[in-house]
Amino acid sequence: QVQLVESGGGLVQAGDSLRLSCAASGRTFSSYAMGWFRQAPGKEREFVAAISWSVSRTSYVDSVKGRFTISRDNAKNTVYLQMNSLKPEDTAVYYCAASNRWVPTTERWYDYWGQGTQVTVSS
Numbered sequence: 001q002v003q004l005v006e007s008g009g010g011l012v013q014a015g016d017s018l019r020l021s022c023a024a025s026g027r028t029f030s031s032y033a034m035g036w037f038r039q040a041p042g043k044e045r046e047f048v049a050a051i052s053w054s055v056s057r058t059s060y061v062d063s064v065k066g067r068f069t070i071s072r073d074n075a076k077n078t079v080y081l082q083m084n085s086l087k088p089e090d091t092a093v094y095y096c097a098a099s100n101r102w103v104p105t106t107e108r109w110y111d112y113w114g115q116g117t118q119v120t121v122s123s
Contacts, residue, residue, distance in 0.1 A: 002026045002098050002112040009094060009117030012086055016121070020081040022096030022114055030074040033099045035110060036081045038092035038119075045095070049081060050104030059104040063089075086121045093118050 008020040022034070035050035049070040050059045058070055064083075072079040079096060094117050097110035 002029065002032065004096050004098060004112055004114035006094065006096050006114045006117040009119045011120045011122065014087055014121055014123050016086050017082070017084045018086065018119060020083065020094055020096075020117060020119070022079045022081075024077045024079070024098065026077070029077040029098075031100065032112075033102050033104065034070075034072055034079040035097045035099065035104055036070060036079075037095045037097060037107065038090075039095070039116075040089075040092040043092075045107065047105040047107070048094070051079065052102055057102065057104075061105075083119070086119075088121045088123045091119060091121050 003025040005023050031053050033052050036048040037045050038048050039045040047061055049068055051070045051072050067085045069082040096114045098112040099110040101109050103109040
């Protein structure tokens, strides 16, 4: 079992930065690939970014490439999402998730999910 708790969301202006954190319980955190997804009001949840267990691979949705960076600290059982140059269209609830496979963009392959943290970007 892995329990995930996101933090770091908030209300910011366009162009600002935020860093989301996802703290994981369990001793096997380092064996999971970790992903971030988001869901905007009235829209389906979408993939944002993922990082492999060994940190050797990352994946991003095109709309955040060059602005968002995913990282992880296996010693702290934490995965991060650094979000720069935020835009109003980044407004969503952000979820972190854990997967024991590397199929980063496919939601159904993630086994564990956090409760989400709200990010609101005003124009």
